[in-house]
Amino acid sequence: MLTMQGLKTNVRAVLTALIVAAAALATPAMAAEKVTVFAAASLKNALDAVNDAWQQQSGHAVTASYAASSALAKQIEAGAPADIFISADLAWMDYVAGKKLIREDSRSTLLGNRLVLVAPVSDAKPVEIGQGFDLKAQLAGGKLAMGAVDSVPAGKYGKAALEKLGVWSSVEKDVAGAENVRAALLLVSKGEAPLGIVYETDAAADPSVKIVGTFPESSHPPIVYPIAILSESTHPDAAAYLDFVRSPAAKPLFEAQGFTVLAK
Structure with a gap:
């Protein structure tokens, strides 16, 4: 028959086992989280190719959501979780920047189009x-x-x-x-x-x-695509992903789709 002390010991053991099991389950989930990119619809083919290349190089996947820059900017303003924003014009990047929703030091003009x-x-x-x-x-x-x-x-x-x-x-x-x-x-x-x-x-x-x-x-005004990390992003791979998108490895993938890659 279990004593009160023995019962307490068993309860502590069970709780410890549950915490360890929960941590074991949570760790893969955390590792599996993907960099989330909100990108202008016109980028789909090129950015899909860039994302595939990033996954092959880094071993990490990317989730890309494509829509009009206006719709994406409004979603970001409403609190939609994302790490990177690529707009098809300066105006919508300026809009989210005005709301303090991007890291200004990460912003650059990435691409041109016709x-x-x-x-x-x-x-x-x-x-x-x-x-x-x-x-x-x-x-x-x-x-x-x-x-x-x-x-x-x-x-x-x-x-x-x-x-x-x-x-x-x-x-x-x-x-x-x-x-x-x-x-x-x-x-x-x-x-x-x-x-x-x-x-x-x-x-x-x-x-x-x-x-x-x-x-x-x-x-018409110059057609340019600015890119930036969002202020609320906490993903450890966001900066590395941004560097890859702006790297020589990504350049031919954008150019293959007809984009002009602009100097950082």
């Missing part, structure tokens, strides 16, 4: 993009697919270009605004819109569309 006009490959005719070009006639009653012009960076760049070229007012009512640039690309790819304004890298990622014109770089 703005193009695309059409379904089955009906692709060259369009000479210039001052006052007749985009309305090119649409032939159809819709112009773009990212939402009040929030999505590709849409904002596109609207700026059309305004600079003097044709925005003629096509404004024909715009089919999409939640991100890849959604706009899909409208063209599926033949639901005869033309769309996307990044050159998006066009390269979809064989169902073809570039029919390239917007002059002088017609």
Whole structure:
């Protein structure tokens, strides 16, 4: 028959065993946590390749969430857990920076891109993009697919270009605004819109569309992708991942998708 002292000893032994078991279970879970990256939708193909390379080199995986930079910035503001943010424009990175949500010393401008006009490959005719070009006639009653012009960076760049070229007012009512640039690309790819304004890298990622014109770089603000570690990140691999994304090893993977890698 157990004495009171023996019972207490057994209880302590059981509790100790439970704590050890819980620690053993928790340790792999902690080790399995992945660096979480919030990235502009246009980065998907290139960043997937970079993330695969990072995993092969480091042995650690990455979770990437792709959406419009505007949507990601709002999610970050609302407290969504993430370690890295890559925006498709300066404005949304500035937005989260203004909320003290990034580590300023980790911020840099990573990539550049170009703005193009695309059409379904089955009906692709060259369009000479210039001052006052007749985009309305090119649409032939159809819709112009773009990212939402009040929030999505590709849409904002596109609207700026059309305004600079003097044709925005003629096509404004024909715009089919999409939640991100890849959604706009899909409208063209599926033949639901005869033309769309996307990044050159998006066009390269979809064989169902073809570039029919390239917007002059002088017609819109420079297309750049800033990157930074988020203030709330506590992941031990966040800085190493950021260094890898900016390293010579990642450069050809971005360039293979048509991005311009900018100096740090």
